[in-house]
Structures are given as structure tokens and as C-alpha cells.
Amino acid sequence: MSLGDVEVRSKSRQIFYSIILIALSVPVIVAFSMLVLSSFANQMVTNFDFSKVRFTFKNWQLLFQGRIAITGGLRENIFLYLINTAIVAFGVAIVTTLVGTLSGYAISRIRFRGRRFVLLMMLMLHALPGSILIVGVYFLYRLWMPTSLNALRYFSFFYVIVARAALEVPLSVWLMKGFFDLLPWEVEWSALVDGASRLKTWAKIMMPLIKPGVVAILIFGFLAGWQDIIYVRTFLIDKTLATFIESNLESEMAYMPLLAAAATLYLLPTIFFYISSQKLLFKVYAGGIRR
């Protein structure tokens, strides 16, 4: 029986709680919407002063033309930054998902010596994120760095993807283990009895069954790569949207509403994924905890 079935709650009380809840959320809504609104205005509207404000698409136009100031000057290729950001995000998503689904399966379904240790290690690493080891991670990057600039650019993409994904690996293994735990054994047994190898069973039987979990972890990995700034600014030679915003806010020449447009553009995929897969993401952001 769910609580919704029982009409013992007073309506007025419920409205009262709803008002409190919405009121608590006001600062977040206001702050975000002012930024989005500013991207369509000729000046920042963060001070609620609309007297001199004209609404315009100029900022977006300038942004896509790659002009960060109203008058001439530097040109920046915003499309390239957008693509760079997407490469990192997709890379992180794929690495996180692949590693998570493989190891998650093994830990959930195969009994082996050291299983407890592996799981304990993942939990410990999840608790203590690798981002505090960044000095060591960068040390390694320096040791492996190729000398030619072109090779270095590719290498930096590869490195930032794997290094950033590594931060999410413990959680993704943990989560996928949880998803695999919920699957019935009967299907798997029949495949194994019929002589399929574990890898084949994993690929052909288990992965399709666990699709929602895979989608959730893919989106989670994508968002992790998409939102990152520290790893991108530390390792990547090329610019992403994050480093574009970071460096342009520092240089005081930047035209603020244009940065607001860049930020809004940067925020769009996040909003899209969030709205399309809210329930799945809830599970992931809860840290895969068992009820």
C-alpha cells in the first residue's frame, strides 16, 4: 500500500509545505534564470533593473561568429570549443560505462578470491576521490608526454578523458554491480548451461537486460565530462567551453552578456539530459545506495 492511497493528509497543510519548498528553491531559480535572461539582453539583468535593457539575439549572433567583444578584435572559434567539450564528455561516458559494466558484472556475478577486496577498494576510492592525487596524475602526464605539439594535442585529449573517467570509475563499478544484482539468475544460467562463455553471456544476454542502467551510467559519465573544468584546464591543450568562460571572465574586456550566452549554450545539454532521464539520474546521483 502506498501512502498516496490514504487521504488522511489535509490539503491546506500540503499547500503550505509546497509553498515553503518552492520558497527555498527561489534563489537557485532566480540566479539561473537571470543568467539565461541576460544572454538575450544588451546588458546583464542580474540586478533586476530592466529600465535600460533591450532584448536582442545579438549576443548569440556574436557568440557564433566567435567575436567576444562588440568591437572587432579577437576571434574565437566557439564551435571548436563546443566540439572539444563534446569529445571529452563522450570519451568519459564511454570509458566510464565500459569499465563499469565489465567490472560491475564480474563483482556481481562471479565468485572469485579477492572479490571482497576489489569491492572494498572501489568503495574506498569512491569515498576518497582521485582528484586529490592530481599532482601525481600530472607527474605521470609529464613523463609520458610526446614532444611534438600535434601528438601532444591528441595525447592530451586521450589523457584527460581517461584521467577524468578514472574519477567516476569506482562509482560506476559500484552502480553497475547494483544493477546486475537485481537481474534474475535464470536467464544467465540457461545461457551458461548452453555453453556460452561468460563474455558472450555478458554481451548478448546481460547487457540488453540492463539497458536502463547502461543508459544511466552513459549519461552520468557524459555529464561528468561535460561539466568538468579542473581536469580540462590542467591537462587539455585545446580550449573547451569551460576554459573559454574561465579565461574570458578574467580578462575584463569580455562583453558580459556574451559570456552569459556561452554559459547558456553550455548549460543546454545538461538540461536536455536531465529532463529526458530524470528518474535514472536520481538513482545514479544517490550514489547507488541500496534501499
Added chain:
Amino acid sequence: MIRERSSRKWELWAFLAPALVVVVIFYVVPLILTVYTSFTPLRNWNIQRYATRLIGFYNYQKLFHAIANDPSVRAVFLTTAVFVGCTLLVNVLGGLILALLTFFVDRKTNSIASTIWLLPRMSPIAVYGLVWYYFFHGSGVGTLNSLFLRLGFIDKPIAWGQAFIPYGPWSVIIFVNGLVGVSFGMIVLSSAIKSIPGEFVIAARVDGATDWQICRRVLIPQIKWHIMYVTTWQLLSLLTSYAHTYLLVSWRLVNKSYGTPWALYVYDLAFTGVFDQGLAAAAGTLLVLVGGLLGLITLRILGFGRLMTEPRGDI
């Protein structure tokens, strides 16, 4: 029979190898390198020149000396304690309050509220930083300033993160980071509350319990373990995360010394400004030690067994 065995072993490795490789390359080796670097005078990433020299505990001595004598480093130390403590309180209490509130409202409001509160956690860090940059901006453009000016609380704009040291910058970083973590507590705790059998609440209602009494006597006692889980997990994550604070400091929205927690201090030493990786590694090693210890205590308190289930009926 033997062949079967070895092929099984091979298969197991195929499943585990990617994770183990990632863990070794991005956790084990960097940990060793970080500890090693803390015993070298590495600067400006000049590995050839400095990384092979060993200078014993010099970096640690320098660090402790700085904590004791350098006001800006002492500020960082103090900021870490205040930041972690207060943000944790905001996270856990905020998460609990939101989870309890969402329990009592209808499903639609519940889902709207959850959507809003997950936004800080999901949005790109640069966007999130920009949002609060304008909110707390020191000029009249700043949302908070314009609001207070209109209400007549202040007569000229205040740079909130630079004024009223240390409380100004502290409030800003606690607020900004606090909102990021609230959603975690909210989601975990509200899913825990949802899993409490409805009969408990119905019985309490029939007995005439108020909402407050239901929270105090029925809901909260049942989710004690989850509150503990959120608290310890957030504690570790606050101690070690620095991305959100990094932008606030680098954009000069908040005072540098009183806006920098320890994890950011480590990053700053190695990658911005002084480029003293030896000292950064020493500071990082201390953080790893403290974090690792807290992590072990956490797992002990939460009970490792509760977080794990054995695979059943394996063949």
C-alpha cells in the same frame, strides 16, 4: 577440466582488467608519485632537474612552519575546518529538510523541487560559478547587492566575498558549495523515507500524530543509517573537492586566503602561482592521510557488510 579452469580465469581477468588498469594508473601510481614528490624539491614541473633529488622531510617542515607562522596559510587551515564543518551542516540538514518536505507534498511539487535542486550538482561548474559570480558580484550588477539596495539594507554595493573577512568569503563559499551537496542528501534521504512501510505513517496519523511528530518519532529514527551515510560521505567529498571553489577564488569573487580550503590550496601550489610541486605534494599527502583515515572510519561506522551483497547461486 583444467582447461576449463584456466579459461574461466582468463575470462575473469577480461572483466576486471580495465578497472584494475585504471585504478593502478590513476590511483596507485599517482599516490606513489605524490608521496615521492613530497620528498623532492620539484618546482615548475622541471622533472629532469629536481625530481631525482631527495630532500627528506623538508617540504613537511616548511608546511608546518607555514601553518604556524604564515597568516595566509593559517587562514587556509582555519578556512578548511570552518568550510567543511559548516557546509556539511548545510548539506545534511538541508537535505533532510527537503526530503521531509517533499514527503508531505504531492508528487508534482515533489518532482519540480527535486529538479530544481539537482541543477546545481549537474550544471557545468563554469556555468554554476558564473551564476553565483553575478549573484554575489561586488558592484550594483550583483543580484544580492541590488536586492539589498532596494530594500534599503545597504547604501552602496558591497563585495561580499572580499569584505567582512573572514565571514564574508566563508559565507559565500559555504553557500555556493552547500547548494551543490544538498541534492545528494535530499535524494538519498527521500528514497530512504519512501521505502519506509506506509503503515507506520498511517498508524501514527490514526493515532493523531502531527506532521512534526511523524518526522521526529517515525521517519527520522527509521533513516538514521542513511543520515549517517550522507554525513560521512559528504564529509569526505567536501574535504577533497575544490572545483567549485577554484573558480570563485580565481575570479576574485572571494578573498584568496579565506576562500581557499586545503584541497584547493594543494592544487594552487602545484598549478597556479608558485608552482611548487614538492610542497603541494606534501600538502596533498597530508590530505590523503586524513581522508584515508576518515574513509576507513566511515566504512567501519556504516558497516561494510551492509553495503555489499554476496552473489548468490553462482556456477
